[in-house]
Amino acid sequence: MLRENMADLLSFIAVAQEGSFTRAAAQIGVSQSALSHSVRALEQRLGLRLLTRTTRKVSPTAEGQRVLERIAPSFADIEKELWALIETKDRPAGTIRMTMLDHSAETLVWPKLAPVLRNYPELKVEIVTDYALADIVGDRFDAGVRLGEQVSEGMIAVRIGPDFRMLVVGSPAYLAERGTPSVPQDLTGHDCINLRLPTHGGLYAWEFEKDGREMRVRVDGQMTFNAIGPVVEAALSGYGLGYAPEDLVLPHIEAGRLVSVLEDWCPPFPGYYLYYPHRRQHSAAFSVILEALRHRG
16 A cells, blocks of 8 residues: 555645645656646545645645645655765765785774775775675675685685795794704694684694695694684784784794794795675775775785
8 A cells, every 4th residue: 555655745735735636747747647646646535635625725634734744754864865965976085994914904904094085074994804704685785805816606706915925933942952844744743723713614734835836734733713813913922933924023023032933835826805796886986985995915
């Protein structure tokens, strides 16, 4: 019943506000006969007389006046909101939700977005950090950030960061006591700081490659974390060898707090990409985010 009444209610409101079928028909772009038929159909379905018609004037009945006072403002609000949506199509506004690792959020995404967002006060960004590689469609995210090799098929992927690599690092004191591994297999004889990732079904196996030979080593040690930051802290504290992104450990290496080992087994690989569904139509807000994050190196 609601669907049938919508158009007819708009017809009635136009006539009641104009006080004339002729003027109302011209306003909404229909014939006078079609407008009259629409109002009569509404009255019949409601079982109420909404308009009093004379040869000179059309005016609402008591019931019609109630409809005009209670319902017409709601239609006005709906129209206002629709126009607001149309206007935001060309103006960056609204909320963009993204999922990513804490590493990419802290070292790449936020540093790029922070200076841009000051120019768009109506644009909001929600960043959810998660190691589980969320389903961006099912979880209603606008986009996600992953390493290039992890982007799902059927997605558009835009590079937002340079290549980077993972490094095996340890404190000078730990290496002086336990020795320096020369090949990945030597790690099984060392205390290593583990990382537990839901996407890998448990403990993350450290990945290495040299001369086209790929190798994964499952390590063991006293400490296990589910985020990369504490891994670096534990390595600095001498609890063992850690496996972490180069950009996180490089300042500590340069300061002498950590030492990198097995570097010839740690080649660079594709960095982070922003990915989103192929069918997505860019809003002005999303376009701002995309251009701010795009890698230009």
